[in-house]
Amino acid sequence: MSVGIIMLVHTALDRAEQVARHWAAAGCPVVIHADVSVPPKTYKAFVKSLSDTDAIRFTRRHRCEWGTWGIVAATQAAAETMLKSFPEVRHVYLASGSCLPLRPVQELIDYLADRPRTDFIESATTADVPWTVGGLDSERFTLRFPFAWKKHRVLFDGYVRLQRRLRLKRRMPNGIVPHMGSQWWCLTRQTLSAILQDPERETYDRFFKRVWIPDESYFQTLVRLYSSHIESRSLTLSKFDFQGKPHIFYDDHLQLLRRSDCFVARKIWPRADRLYEAFLTDEAHAMKRTEPNPGKIDRIFSRAVERRTRGRPGLYMQSRFPNRNWENGLTGAKYSVFQGFAELFDDFETWLARSTGCKVHGHLFAPDRAHFSSGQRVINGALSDSAAIRDYRPRAFLTNLLWNTRGERQCFQLGPMDNQGAAWAMAKDSNAQISVISGAWAVPLFRANRDFSELRAEAARLQKIESEFLDKLRSSAAKARVRVWTMAEFVENPMEPLQLIIDELGAKNARRLTEAPKMMDLTGFGQFLQNLKNQGMHPHLMGDFPTEAATNRPAHHRQRKPYLVKK
Structure with missing residues (x-):
């Protein structure tokens, strides 16, 4: 029995290749989905570079635009390939091309082997989610979102206002309760196959195609229908700032990542050579075995967010200077x-x-x-x-x-x-x-x-x-x-x-x-x-x-x- 890795990649393919080989060398089969935005010539070269490894597969490509259904479709396609091609896989771990294993892969395999029926996925109701940014929590399920937020912001906002004015609301199919959480999960084969083979999958897919940011709600909602044991947490360390944007880890975050004791971290800067050299290493030089505890570094991130949002008293940051009354104190001393x-x-x-x-x-x-x-x-x-x-x-x-x-x-x-x-x-x-x-x-x-x-x-x-x-x-x-x-x-x-x-x-x-x-x-x-x-x-x-x-x-x-x- 092993752990299968799904990798969603769209850039820095050289780093994605390096990490994929690391997973495969440890006995974890890998299924890679490359975004349609990757040029055909670049994609073919990427596939060819990994053709010497039998444990790596590629799946049908989708356009993965942020906040749209394409990310879920890509994940579904990769998951189906994983379950079909590697019957020995017990858990399926979803990662991105910018994710980096922080501990020996065998430790992750052993950790999941001790929990064969446990699904690791953040899954909380909209009322219990404090991290939504942008003013849409329950409305992301009751309204329709046919326009991409990043590319067609005017149409996106206008259509939301129109639906609110007309008081249009969608009903959840089959009375399911919407849940939200991190996109990066690790599900058992039984749970994942139940979601993909559900007789009502077409109904659920049709509904979530018009949900805003469905990759944070599709699996998080449907897992509640089939899982016998959910731990509502992600095994991937991912931190976000006050605007909902992910923190990027650089070389000088090495000791910080070591302290987290997490199995995987994102989002790693592609040029962070020191991080890739430190963590893609042999077991003897890796971190000690311990329970993942990202809370150990939460205090540091909280202080960083406070410094970014409030600044130092009397010191004006370029991010806030044009905005009156955003300063943390008018002056720096009495x-x-x-x-x-x-x-x-x-x-x-x-x-x-x-x-x-x-x-x-x-x-x-x-x-x-x-x-x-x-x-x-x-x-x-x-x-x-x-x-x-x-x-x-x-x-x-x-x-x-x-x-x-x-x-x-x-x-x-x-x-x-x-x-x-x-x-x-x-x-x-x-x-x-x-x-x-x-x-x-x-x-x-x-x-x-x-x-x-x-x-x-x-x-x-x-x-x-x-x-x-x-x-x-x-x-x-x-x-x-x-x-x-x-x-x-x-x-x-x-x-x-x-x-x-x-x-x-x-x-x-x-x-x-x-x-x-x-x-x-x-x-x-x-x-x-x-x-x-x-x-x-x-x-x-x-x-x-x-x-x-x-x-x-x-x-x-x-x-x-x-x-x-x-x-």
């Missing part, structure tokens, strides 16, 4: 944004870098250029300070900066005079910590030597920009950690919010602040704001700023607390 601090304090950047040890930049989105720390023109990842390059994709500039510098906390200044292209991305980013002194943009205007009419127009423009930015921060979609102070309440007691900021950044010194950055001289600032009001511009973002100097107010004055926006 960072802090300060608006109004550099305008209110003379040496804020130097003081913050000294107090926290973070990398503190100036205005990265300034009109002239990106002001990197220490006046650098190019930083990590060859990121240029060019305003033109930055403004082409402001959000990408931000994400590049944070990905290239991950491991070191980045801080930078922002203001209404800066490019606002990345403002909304910052507001939605859970990695962002944004601190705003609203209205502080007026301090540089107060100190500027310009005509007051120009100052009034500029103040109105900047206030509008900052107001829109604050609206983004207060949006229900915002996820950044946000703190906003009006300039008036910040100036009343600057040490408390500065201490809060330093604590959140993880300062080198955990003690209370004893040193603060030098605040700008605001003498006359209140009157400047009043002059803006007198000219018809209402500067409301500064809060209730008094006309007299506000930097030396009594300590007992009642203070308003900053508000915290958490998402």
